[in-house]
Amino acid sequence: MNIHQKPLFTTQDANCIAGELYGLHATAQTLPGELDHNFYLRDEAGREFVLKISHTAEQGNILDLQNKALEHLAAHDPSLLLPRVCLTPGGQAITTITATDGIERFVRLLTYVPGTLFAQYRPHSPALLRSLGSILGRMDDALQHFTHPAAQRVLKWDLQRASWTRDYLQYIEQPARRTIVERLLTRFETEVLPVLPTLRTSIIHGDANDYNVLVGAAGTAGVETGKVSSVIDFGDMVHTCTVCNLAVAAAYAMLGKPDPLAAAAHVVAGYHQVFPLTEQELALLYPLICARLCISVVNSAYQQQVEPENDYLTISEQPAWALLEQLEDVHPRLAHYIFRAACHLSPCPNTEAVVRWLENNADKLGRVVEPDLRTASKVIFDLSIGSRELGNMAELSNVEEFTRLLFDRMRAARSSVGIGRYNEARSIYTGDQYRIAGNDGPEWRTVHIGLDIFMEVGAPVLAPLDGVVHSFRNNDTPLDYGPTIILQHTVPFPADERLTFYTLYGHLSEGSLTDLYHGKPIAQGTPFASIGSYEVNGGWPPHLHFQIITDLLDSEGEFPGVARPGQRETWLSLSPDPNVITRIPAQCFPPRGLSVEQILEARAEHVG
Structure with a gap:
């Protein structure tokens, strides 16, 4: 057929084409398109279609590809709500028109999918x-x-x-x-x-x-x-x-x-x-x-x-x-x-090998501090969001009061060491550096992915295994790490390969950074740093933040020590439980609260 109009087709043209080629008495509306002329059609019976008039350079075999793909999808997954190819009364899936410019164009009709x-x-x-x-x-x-x-x-x-x-x-x-x-x-x-x-x-x-x-x-x-x-x-x-x-x-x-x-x-x-x-x-x-x-x-x-x-x-x-x-x-x-x-896969593929090596070589690992955390008297703190041990946030925001609260408990228990748990969601991270813009509103990095070891200022920090200084920095922003050292450890795994991972030591004294250089060897058992006071350690009660890292993501002198809940699994994979090195007996830790899955299971069992 011939359309005696300019190549930019109108809705009247579309009505005419639909009637002459497909026998439809329909009303057309223009739809957007990058190259083609597309029209929405609704006929007298309420059926809806899309009329597609191709651009002049379109190839018929490409349109046949599209039609055949739609037919294949309809046959192999009929429940997919995709456009369906409509035929002319003569059984054609693709037909043609010639516009006033004399150029032939392909025409197709598809079912309309609402949405x-x-x-x-x-x-x-x-x-x-x-x-x-x-x-x-x-x-x-x-x-x-x-x-x-x-x-x-x-x-x-x-x-x-x-x-x-x-x-x-x-x-x-x-x-x-x-x-x-x-x-x-x-x-x-x-x-x-x-x-x-x-x-x-x-x-x-x-x-x-x-x-x-x-x-x-x-x-x-x-x-x-x-x-x-x-x-x-x-x-x-x-x-x-x-x-x-x-x-x-x-x-x-x-x-x-x-x-x-x-x-x-x-x-x-x-x-x-x-x-x-x-x-x-x-x-x-x-x-x-x-x-x-x-x-x-x-x-x-x-x-x-x-x-x-x-x-x-x-x-x-x-x-x-x-x-x-x-x-x-x-x-x-x-x-x-x-x-x-x-996809429910282990986020960091390297982590499993690191943890396995540390577990298999537990007898070769040294201490991180003195005394030995496996046998020393220690207080396991509950610093979680639901903790009943902590005071109100006003008290915790005062570092002197926070320090007094923790160390009074340690003295009352006649312990020289306090432990802050790994994988613990805490409400104490309130600085702007912990705030993340999430898709459903702001989110805070609250999940602790290291182990906190609370001790007196100046307590020495030891290398648990041989390593070299990877990087160091004074992260002196308030509520940051303060002086920080990262050691790199490379171990044989398996016999002909090497496995590399890192340990991070945060909240140190300023003197801990003296005489360091990239690649400096640190032998196992060496007291290479010391715990800093709150005046220099980022504004926290004196403690060592100890963390294992399996992929530093090219960071130097710092690495996140707390993670956002929405990425918890990923960051726990990047930083596995440091207790694989410190080896504090499991019975020393109080039982954790129920997981979300356990809560839902219990609710279904008892409430329905």
Whole structure:
């Protein structure tokens, strides 16, 4: 048929096309699109459709790829609420029209899936984010054996081809932003590209951005309100590394979030639950997320030069830049560990080997302080949020009163040592440095991931095993560590390999930092430091903060000693229980309160 209109199709054109090609008497409304002309149709019977008129450069085999993929998904996971391909009365899935410019265009009709665009829906709850990962996992599971020759194509959005952006960096006007992309591209090319051939490959959707994801509308059959119901626009389908599909979705789910990693972790958890990720895919997921963001901002910068009037092409540019700047403070390995935790894997893979070595060599470990904590009389303090031993917060904020409270108890028990427990949530961390902007409001780092050893000022600190000085610093911000030393330990594991881990010593005296240098050997049993007073140790009652670290994340002279509850599992993995070295008998510690799981189980048993 011929449309005697200019190439920019109107709703009247859409009504005409729907009637002549599909026999529909429908009313059309314009829908947004990057290249295609898209129209929402509602016919007299209340049925809803999307009419898609392709751009002039579209290839028929690419449209056939999309249609065949939708048909494959419908056959292999019928419960997925995805668009369905509609045929003409003559049985055609793809037909054509010729516009007034004489150029032939492809036309397709799909069923309309109701819902709210992910970009416009609030809040982005953990359940919503997990449902996004779940639907993509189901799609990738269903598509893993789907094949189509048109998917073997070169596409600028294909993450494994992200290096093309290097030739377009000059279009990024701000030098600081250009540097961010250059750094991420270098990491991608050195750490990711060589490993990509080892990953699973398949045909993926490839563009689950926040404008291609729908959140379920109330009253829609088979859809939970507030969860992702569908994914639309299959125009970027390509055969590539399967995990790239998740990387794209996670990148857009992170936009505009105070805590982008937490948002991504929920998406990863939902995906992994239905379509488990491999260890290697998890290791490369974060740099692939960054690669997608780089492609997005470089493409936007270039398109602004080519089509400055097309707002759709740059719709995610500013949020993407804001996210890239946020991620400057994120260590890639920390992101990897958080994603592993989301998949219920040991967050830091190195930790199990470190703990096993320490347990197997317990008889070779020395003391951290004198006396021997295994046999000495000691007070185990309860510094937890629910403690009945502590006074009010006003008293605890006064370091002299706090010190008197603790040391009076030690004297009453005739003990020279007090112990502050590992993995204890505390309310005493009130400084701004402990406050984190979370996606559901502020969160505080409250979970103690070291062991506190309260002793008199000047008490010597010993090296429990041979090591060298990795780094040291006076962290003199109020409520910080004060003088701090980190020792590096490298031990044989197994016979022909070496295992490296670290021990941190915080709240020391200023003199402890004298005559230190990087790499200085510290022999086991050497009194290399001493406990500092509250005037110099960050403003705390005199004690040693002792911590094991299996990955320093490139930190020097400091490392978090308290963790936020939302990342508890990850940080406990990075810093396992120091008692594997101090070996205080378990019976010395009072029983901990019930876990959340135990509370729920007891409630179900007794209350119902």
